[in-house]
Amino acid sequence: MIKEKKLVIFTGFVIGLAALVLVAFGNPANMGFCIACFIRDITGSLYLHTAPHLQYARPEIFGLILGSTLLALINKEFRATSGSAPVMRFVLGFFMMAGALVFLGCPLRMVLRLGGGDGKAIFALIGFAGGIALGSYFLNQGFTLGRSYKQKSIDGIIFPVVSILLLIFGFFKLIGVPSEEAHAPFFLSLVLALIVGGLAQRARFCMVGGIRDFILFRDNRLFLGSFTLFVTVLIGNIILGNFHFSFTLTSAIWYILSMALVGLCGALLGGCPLRQLILTGEGNGDSAITVLGMVAGAAVSHNFSTASSPTLVKTGGKIEVIVGLVIVSIIAFVIVKKQNKEVM
Amino acid sequence: MEVDARGLVCPQPVILTKKALKNKPEQLDVLVDNIAALENVTRYATAMKYDVTKTPDGDEYILNLRKR
Numbered sequence: 001m002i003k004e005k006k007l008v009i010f011t012g013f014v015i016g017l018a019a020l021v022l023v024a025f026g027n028p029a030n031m032g033f034c035i036a037c038f039i040r041d042i043t044g045s046l047y048l049h050t051a052p053h054l055q056y057a058r059p060e061i062f063g064l065i066l067g068s069t070l071l072a073l074i075n076k077e078f079r080a081t082s083g084s085a086p087v088m089r090f091v092l093g094f095f096m097m098a099g100a101l102v103f104l105g106c107p108l109r110m111v112l113r114l115g116g117g118d119g120k121a122i123f124a125l126i127g128f129a130g131g132i133a134l135g136s137y138f139l140n141q142g143f144t145l146g147r148s149y150k151q152k153s154i155d156g157i158i159f160p161v162v163s164i165l166l167l168i169f170g171f172f173k174l175i176g177v178p179s180e181e182a183h184a185p186f187f188l189s190l191v192l193a194l195i196v197g198g199l200a201q202r203a204r205f206c207m208v209g210g211i212r213d214f215i216l217f218r219d220n221r222l223f224l225g226s227f228t229l230f231v232t233v234l235i236g237n238i239i240l241g242n243f244h245f246s247f248t249l250t251s252a253i254w255y256i257l258s259m260a261l262v263g264l265c266g267a268l269l270g271g272c273p274l275r276q277l278i279l280t281g282e283g284n285g286d287s288a289i290t291v292l293g294m295v296a297g298a299a300v301s302h303n304f305s306t307a308s309s310p311t312l313v314k315t316g317g318k319i320e321v322i323v324g325l326v327i328v329s330i331i332a333f334v335i336v337k338k339q340n341k342e343v344m
Numbered sequence: 345m346e347v348d349a350r351g352l353v354c355p356q357p358v359i360l361t362k363k364a365l366k367n368k369p370e371q372l373d374v375l376v377d378n379i380a381a382l383e384n385v386t387r388y389a390t391a392m393k394y395d396v397t398k399t400p401d402g403d404e405y406i407l408n409l410r411k412r
Contacts (some may be wrong), residue, residue, distance in 0.1 A: 147350065147352055
């Protein structure tokens with residue numbers, strides 16, 4: 001029990017450290033890791049959107065998936081499974097990405113932004129916790145996406161293999177656009193992501209799980225990981241002179257609502273964007289579909305200009321967040337209703 | 345009593361276990377098929393003062409929860 005807690009705390013510490021290093025070596029500010037932003041950049045590198053400077057095949061994402069695959073293989077935990085409501089997962093992944101691109105960060109980056117002194121991220125955190133609370137309520141009422149089933153091993157291997165191929169294509173600049181966004185050196189990003197992916201697989205690290213497990217079971221194990229991550233980044237940024245406090249009420253409501261959408265989707269999906277990557281690496285096809293939903297969400301967000309710019313939350317993004325909250329709540333409500341009917 | 349949590353990902357195995365333990369039964373079997381679920385159910389049951397013994401069954405595990 002204590003060992004499990006130590007592992008998750010250690011993982012939070014290593015993720016924080018890796019994030020600090022990646023920023024020091026060239027990743028954008030407070031973006032050592034951002035699962036949403038990096039998937040968006042990969043989406044751009046494949047020309048599924050053409051937003052300038054957001055078209056780099058980030059090796060971090062592939063490293064996280066492959067790190068998880070490696071550890072899962074070593075520990076004999078690699079299992080190809082799928083069949084748990086794939087279309088619904090795609091939709092939830094889509095809206096999880098849409099919400100994240102209105103706030104401009106996945107839950108992981110939200111904590112990194114907080115640790116960098118970005119006061120606006122406090123609103124995001126409030127919304128995120130609220131979304132998870134709502135999702136936990138649905139879960140307690142019987143919400144389920146249904147069982148997954150064992151598949152042929154090759155089904156689980158496809159995503160890791162595609163990750164290796166895209167890594168190679170990215171390295172040789174066969175994908176992506178030369179005017180690429182600021183980034184840390186390729187191999188540094190890859191190696192750190194492999195380490196983080198492996199650790200996150202072992203520790204079941206999850207930003208959604210931290211708050212969810214506390215609400216549902218008063219279990220603080222995963223929360224300690226997120227908290228350690230925050231403290232590590234906060235102290236690191238202060239030491240490195242990267243802590244710049246800022247605070248404004250502008251768009252606060254949209255930070256709350258967009259991350260509420262992310263929290264709600266994450267709770268219903270059973271994990272934050274990072275956790276979806278890790279599960280994908282373990283052979284979980286349902287999470288792979290979720291990641292593809294996130295790719296679609298990123299493409300739509302940029303092709304239809306709903307993604308925020310660093311200074312502006314766009315009208316399209318606001319509409320998208322509201323629509324997302326309504327659709328996802330309806331989905332959850334309908335499933336809970338149906339589930340309870342079946343039980344009776 | 346038995347809870348079949350096979351094919352379910354966290355937190356559902358734990359929610360099902362929590363509901364099954366509501367009336368404090370003397371014992372409960374929980375079927376799981378992934379290690380994360382095994383760890384999570386074990387942690388919850390232990391916190392609820394149940395002893396857990398696990399029996400591997402192919403790719404699956406039977407967790408026997410007994411009141412301490």
